[in-house]
Amino acid sequence: MRALVWHGPRAMSLEHIPVPTPGPDDVLVRVEAVGICGSELSGYLGHNSLRRPPLVMGHEFAGEIVGGSGLSLGTAVTVNPLVTCGVCDACRDGRDNLCRRRALVGAHRPGAFAELVAVPAAACVPLANGLDFVDGALVEPLACAVRAVRLGEVGPSSRVRVIGAGTIGLFCAVAARTLGAAQVTINDLNTHRAAVARAWGFETGPTPEPGGTVVIDAVGMQVTRRAAVDSLERGGTAVFVGLHEDDAAFSGNDLVREERTVRGCFAYTSQDFRTAADWLSDGALPERGDWLSERPLEAGPAGFDELVDAAPSVVKIVLRPGRQPEGA
Secondary structure, eight states, rough: OOOEEEEETEEEEEEEEEOOOOOTEEEEEEEEEEEEOOHHHHHHHHHOOTOOSBBBBOEEEEEEEEEEEOOTTTTTEEEOOOOOEEEHHHEEEEEEEEOOTEETTTTTTSSSSSSSEEEEEEGGEEOOTOOHHHHHHHHHHHHHHHHHHHHTOOOOEEEEEOOOSSSHHHHHHHHHHHHHHHHHEOOOOOHHHHHHHHHHTOOSSSSSSSSSEEEEEOOOOHHHHHHHTTTTTEEEEEEEOOOOSSOOOOOHEEEEEEEEEEEEOOOOOOOHHHHHHHHHHHSSOOOTTTEEEEEEEHHHHHHHHHHHHSSSSEEEEEEEEEEEOOOO
């Protein structure tokens, strides 16, 4: 089968590799749509210790069951790529994203930048009527946003600031709006992405204004983490979602004096994932437009290069392994 294999910083190629063999509790999924995630961009550049070459990445995906046991052949599914043990304290407490034996499809096991992928049957969520495979590939990033607003305890009185108008930032804003936040603003220096945010109905600006009761950093750089904390209202909560840099620098004294809270946010629980699938089915996301670009699998390496550019013009690239390039 065809797959994109990452061999090191900026080194990715389309190759033929063996078809995966499903384990006893696995199904074989024919990948129909798979998104390129921001964490994979840092991996592509060699800045993410979670991903080691050679590797087939890809964890935001949907497809059709074509083998294995546990689900009917032909079922259209989205897949929760965070594989957990189900028996540890965290899993039993509903915090399975913190499972000590967690493994991520596309990092610890082969991912979905391929025509076929083997995943646990329990990780598959059938797509609701009305959702297509591209919708299914958007469930995973929306689940990250669901987790962020839950940790921030967003509600009707919340004044939410979101730093970063990439996929996760935009989806965090959508999640806050879905929960009825009183105000939601998005901050990004990229004029194209800021325009997308405005088209989605959000106020924008280059930097967050003071007074946020919840500030979500969807970038993950030292400067954005500081901006998130500095723009908090007294008693407010900053939620760190982005993972682009290790370091953070902000005033610990201000945290004490203002009773501010900083929370890390990793991925999502299985409940968050199901909630995201339900929200998509209910029409939470705006219609797809120029912010999302569908491309064949062969275009993956060029897509990675485009997205690591300083100012990409597209927000989301979704690869379609079953789609042939134009002119083929």
